[in-house]
Amino acid sequence: MTQVKSLADLRKIKDDLQGKMGLREKSNSPESLVQIRVAMATCGIASGAKQVMEFFMEELDKRNIQAVVTQTGCMGYCFAEPTVEITLPGQAPVVYGYVDTAKADSIIEKYIKNGELVEGIIPVNYETIQK
Amino acid sequence: MAKFKMHLLVCSGTGCHASESELLLQNLKTIINDKGLDTEVQVIGTGCFGFCEKGPIVKVMPDNTFYTQVTPNDAREIIEEHVIKGRKVNRLLYVNPETQEHISDSKHMGFYKKQLRIALRNCGFIDPENIDEYIARDGYEALAKCLTEMTPEQVIEIMKKSGLRGRGGGGFPAGLKWEITSKSVSDEKYVVCNADEGDPGAFMDRSILEGDPHSVIEAMAICGYCIGATNGLVYIRAEYPLAIDRLKIAIDQAREYGLLGKGLLGTGFDFDIELRYGAGAFVCGEETALIHSMEGKRGEPTMKPPFPSVSGYYEKPTNVNNVETFANVPVIINKGAEWFASIGTEKSKGTKVFALAGKINNVGLIEVPMGTTLREVIFEIGGGIKDGKKFKAVQTGGPSGGCLTEKHLDTPIDYDNLVASGSMMGSGGMIVMDEDDCMVSMAKFYLEFTVEESCGKCSPCRIGNKRLHEILDKLTKGNGTLEDIDRLKNLSYVIKDTALCGLGQTSPNPVLSTIDNFYDEYIEHVTDKKCRAGQCKALMQYVIIAENCVGCTACARNCPVNSITGERKGVHVINQAVCIKCGACLEKCKFNAVVIK
Numbered sequence A: 001m002t003q004v005k006s007l008a009d010l011r012k013i014k015d016d017l018q019g020k021m022g023l024r025e026k027s028n029s030p031e032s033l034v035q036i037r038v039a040m041a042t043c044g045i046a047s048g049a050k051q052v053m054e055f056f057m058e059e060l061d062k063r064n065i066q067a068v069v070t071q072t073g074c075m076g077y078c079f080a081e082p083t084v085e086i087t088l089p090g091q092a093p094v095v096y097g098y099v100d101t102a103k104a105d106s107i108i109e110k111y112i113k114n115g116e117l118v119e120g121i122i123p124v125n126y127e128t129i130q131k
Numbered sequence B: 001m002a003k004f005k006m007h008l009l010v011c012s013g014t015g016c017h018a019s020e021s022e023l024l025l026q027n028l029k030t031i032i033n034d035k036g037l038d039t040e041v042q043v044i045g046t047g048c049f050g051f052c053e054k055g056p057i058v059k060v061m062p063d064n065t066f067y068t069q070v071t072p073n074d075a076r077e078i079i080e081e082h083v084i085k086g087r088k089v090n091r092l093l094y095v096n097p098e099t100q101e102h103i104s105d106s107k108h109m110g111f112y113k114k115q116l117r118i119a120l121r122n123c124g125f126i127d128p129e130n131i132d133e134y135i136a137r138d139g140y141e142a143l144a145k146c147l148t149e150m151t152p153e154q155v156i157e158i159m160k161k162s163g164l165r166g167r168g169g170g171g172f173p174a175g176l177k178w179e180i181t182s183k184s185v186s187d188e189k190y191v192v193c194n195a196d197e198g199d200p201g202a203f204m205d206r207s208i209l210e211g212d213p214h215s216v217i218e219a220m221a222i223c224g225y226c227i228g229a230t231n232g233l234v235y236i237r238a239e240y241p242l243a244i245d246r247l248k249i250a251i252d253q254a255r256e257y258g259l260l261g262k263g264l265l266g267t268g269f270d271f272d273i274e275l276r277y278g279a280g281a282f283v284c285g286e287e288t289a290l291i292h293s294m295e296g297k298r299g300e301p302t303m304k305p306p307f308p309s310v311s312g313y314y315e316k317p318t319n320v321n322n323v324e325t326f327a328n329v330p331v332i333i334n335k336g337a338e339w340f341a342s343i344g345t346e347k348s349k350g351t352k353v354f355a356l357a358g359k360i361n362n363v364g365l366i367e368v369p370m371g372t373t374l375r376e377v378i379f380e381i382g383g384g385i386k387d388g389k390k391f392k393a394v395q396t397g398g399p400s401g402g403c404l405t406e407k408h409l410d411t412p413i414d415y416d417n418l419v420a421s422g423s424m425m426g427s428g429g430m431i432v433m434d435e436d437d438c439m440v441s442m443a444k445f446y447l448e449f450t451v452e453e454s455c456g457k458c459s460p461c462r463i464g465n466k467r468l469h470e471i472l473d474k475l476t477k478g479n480g481t482l483e484d485i486d487r488l489k490n491l492s493y494v495i496k497d498t499a500l501c502g503l504g505q506t507s508p509n510p511v512l513s514t515i516d517n518f519y520d521e522y523i524e525h526v527t528d529k530k531c532r533a534g535q536c537k538a539l540m541q542y543v544i545i546a547e548n549c550v551g552c553t554a555c556a557r558n559c560p561v562n563s564i565t566g567e568r569k570g571v572h573v574i575n576q577a578v579c580i581k582c583g584a585c586l587e588k589c590k591f592n593a594v595v596i597k
């Protein structure tokens, strides 16, 4: 273990741990960040939800967008899997169906960055996805 | 580097530890590894979440799911359902005691909504055994800034401006104490952390040391820099083995990083910390007694002045602060005195950690801004009184404090308001009482404690408290007179005025404040020989209501002393001379015929 000799050394340790701690920090105040929930029940995983989730996690990070990506269970839209629910800070959640990585990319670029709606929204009764 | 999509935080505080959280942590880790999820999911042991009564706790990030009473066997279900399929394990979620609703995450728990965590900022959030996680949360940055960018005077100035007052009980301004110690001239000085925590039922200091030991280490080093000390001592009770372990690990890690030892952070400032163990006597929490105990002498208080800041450990200037006081320091340096001073009331800044206990739904460790009302603490954070009973009083300040009642519910809690209401902040114990608690018995309970803990050095405390206890005992047995109540009061004042140390000076407080607030109850014990709470056994009688009794004989068969007589199908009668008030008859009677009078 090396010795910490300065503020800069401390900050380096801190930065190195961002990947490890960042998730926890963000979870402290999810309402002020973009929240993304990927349905990861059996049908979701079968239709590629896992890759979509990983895509979101990596790309949001690369594109410097502060977001919390979580997984949820069955949202009740098996026909449209993978489904993803996006909540921008202070806005009502929006659910997108048939999300693949290309669609995820346009969701990030258009909806998350600029608030423009992207095709493929599933009208939802929010109650059903509370869990 | 690996990116984790999920963190499982498992409480490894004393409370949860006692209910197998260590095995739970191991199980979670093993199953995660077996399923090849270890690159995606991180399992971390943390400090206390404050919700110990419902422990062990597992919190899932980032969705903030809060699982309670998790057993080692639940590990598999959490992973197979929640981690893999994204379905929360409903039966482990916290249930709102009033609505019986399952609460999906900690953000929706009344317990956490009103809390503001400064001293507890890292408890239940980081792995206390990993210095890097502390550093990732700005740890040791305050120390680095102080050592490299500020003079001791500047740091003391920030501390004074912040308005931070001692959290160990007295509420003395921390910055001022540092300044006084810094101005005491000596070749050697000491920084002492008071981790004795003698108030029965209190565990805030233990939780901080277990959950975030580095915050205290960092603050002690900053204090050392300010006052010109190179040695720090933590006086901790030997009954806190987990806190001691975590502290030792943390000290070793800090030394390896050059954050303790010679030339901290490459500067010329040396500072190191040693542990000293206390045997758990309440009086050893008093700073002069604590210092004597560390010197290997009897743990007895001595007159102040001289204050430890002038003449303390081996007659050297010694700055004694409480664990929680220290835990606030690094944040104050990082975020500024103005930020800290913006929280709280005019004369009490920042937050206070309380150990909520007694007849309340959410028992646990909480941290709220100064100025929060009792009503918010008891009914919002605490979730109200258990079993729908009526709130009666709350004891703050432990054996040195007093009780607050209905009329104080909307008083903002801070040092000065508590004193004005006849109680005190103390270290932060808060015991909630309901209609079934007898206030005379409560006073008696605390006096029992003080009599036991008095060091015996001065007679007002040694003899006076014993007499107080005797009179209270007499009252609870129904043998008291009205003069006894006056005697209680007079003797209390004498003890307060003449005892040598804080223990004796405050020990009559529970008596005085219960007489003040519940005078009727005292009178009832004397004139009506009645205890309305039904707690003073000598004052109650089990009687059978003739109209309700069907003569089933259940009571008579279960009475351990055969004090119930009656024919089958005839009315039964209790012989009061023989009855030992065990309550068995009341429990067995299915016809509500047995009552307490």
Ligand SMILES: Cc1cc2nc3c(=O)[nH]c(=O)nc-3n(C[C@H](O)[C@H](O)[C@H](O)COP(=O)(O)O)c2cc1C
Pocket (backbone or CB within 6 Å): B165, B166, B167, B168, B169, B170, B171, B172, B194, B195, B196, B197, B198, B199, B282, B283, B284, B285, B286, B287, B288, B320, B321, B322, B323, B325, B326, B427, B501, B502, B503
């Ligand atoms: C009987 C008695 C017991 C005490 N117990 C404690 C204790 O357990 N922990 C503590 O920090 N202070 C305790 N104190 C207060 C200490 O004497 C001292 O004021 C305190 O440690 C100073 O730190 P602070 O200014 O940061 O609160 C006790 C005082 C008395 C009179």
Ligand code: SF4
Pocket (backbone or CB within 6 Å): B283, B301, B453, B454, B455, B456, B457, B458, B459, B461, B462, B499, B500, B501, B502, B503, B504, B505
């Ligand atoms: S007041 Fe009590 S504890 Fe304090 S010195 Fe006197 S006898 Fe000892």
Ligand code: SF4
Pocket (backbone or CB within 6 Å): B544, B548, B549, B550, B551, B552, B553, B554, B555, B556, B572, B588, B589, B590, B591, B592, B593, B594
């Ligand atoms: S148990 Fe109740 S009903 Fe039965 S004999 Fe006793 S008092 Fe009467």
Ligand code: SF4
Pocket (backbone or CB within 6 Å): B542, B555, B558, B559, B560, B561, B562, B563, B564, B574, B575, B578, B579, B580, B581, B582, B583, B584, B585, B586
């Ligand atoms: S209270 Fe106990 S001892 Fe008294 S009558 Fe009932 S069962 Fe017997």
Ligand code: FES
Pocket (backbone or CB within 6 Å): A039, A041, A042, A043, A044, A073, A074, A075, A076, A077, A078, A079, A081
């Ligand atoms: S299982 Fe995926 S929507 Fe039903």
Ligand code: FES
Pocket (backbone or CB within 6 Å): B011, B012, B013, B014, B015, B016, B017, B047, B048, B049, B050, B051, B052, B053, B055, B056, B057
């Ligand atoms: S020890 Fe686990 S919540 Fe307190």
